Amino acid sequence: MKSNDNHPFYKLGQKAVFRLGAVGPNQFVADGLPQIAFAGRSNVGKSSLQNALLGRSGLVRTSTTPGRTREINFFEIPEKGWFVDLPGFGYARGGDAASGGFAKLVGDYLSQEGQPALVFYVLDADVPDSEVDTICLGRILDAGVPCQILMNKADRLDQSKRTRYPAMVKERFELESAPLLISARTGKGLDSLRDRILSIFQPDPV
Numbered sequence: 001m002k003s004n005d006n007h008p009f010y011k012l013g014q015k016a017v018f019r020l021g022a023v024g025p026n027q028f029v030a031d032g033l034p035q036i037a038f039a040g041r042s043n044v045g046k047s048s049l050q051n052a053l054l055g056r057s058g059l060v061r062t063s064t065t066p067g068r069t070r071e072i073n074f075f076e077i078p079e080k081g082w083f084v085d086l087p088g089f090g091y092a093r094g095g096d097a098a099s100g101g102f103a104k105l106v107g108d109y110l111s112q113e114g115q116p117a118l119v120f121y122v123l124d125a126d127v128p129d130s131e132v133d134t135i136c137l138g139r140i141l142d143a144g145v146p147c148q149i150l151m152n153k154a155d156r157l158d159q160s161k162r163t164r165y166p167a168m169v170k171e172r173f174e175l176e177s178a179p180l181l182i183s184a185r186t187g188k189g190l191d192s193l194r195d196r197i198l199s200i201f202q203p204d205p206v
């Protein structure tokens with residue numbers, strides 16, 4: 001067990017269940033509870049991050065084959081809200097950089113009225129200048145969807161990159177504050193995300 005497993009969110013994570021993989025907008029969950037969506041290129045660690053946040057190693061399927069998930073997967077945290085695992089952007093061989101899962105289904109998901117409550121846009125911390133991110137994150141920011149940018153796999157960065165790379169991303173996307181350096185592997189930075197999620201889910205006091 002990691003030390004942050006005692007965060008109040010951990011209790012909710014134990015109750016999380018996979019509900020459905022949506023292949024069309026008519027299948028999107030619309031029960032009024034807040035949805036936290038995880039977006040980003042394939043292989044940046046979106047699924048690993050959700051498992052780590054929930055304290056559930058095998059709930060969200062992680063993959064060594066990038067770009068294979070084509071569905072939007074909905075995980076229910078009963079009576080509180082949802083984690084929504086979006087298909088990874090990119091990896092459409094021969095297609096334009098932003099196609100793959102992004103084009104239609106993800107676009108439809110992100111342009112709903114009132115949902116998602118928040119998008120965590122996950123970057124590979126060691127790749128601060130991907131063109132796919134420029135396009136996909138650019139669209140999300142332009143659309144005005146509430147978005148927190150995360151730089152995952154921080155465990156792979158040396159001290160110099162830990163300082164320089166978040167500053168680069170902040171400047172590139174003209175952000176008000178630098179993205180958060182996190183690691184799904186070591187747990188770095190995850191408690192601040194759990195705090196943010198709890199404030200959106202507004203759970204009953206334990």
Ligand SMILES: Nc1nc2c(ncn2[C@@H]2O[C@H](COP(=O)(O)OP(=O)(O)O)[C@@H](O)[C@H]2O)c(=O)[nH]1
Nearest residue numbers: 042043044045046047048062063153183184185
């Ligand atoms: N070093 C390191 N590897 C990670 C981290 N998070 C995920 N990975 C690895 O990155 C690969 C892709 O992870 P996955 O969660 O399937 O990415 P997704 O395609 O964005 O959902 C897997 O081999 C993970 O073990 C992290 O924080 N640090």
Ligand SMILES: [Mg+2]
Nearest residue numbers: 046047061062
């Ligand atoms: Mg995944």
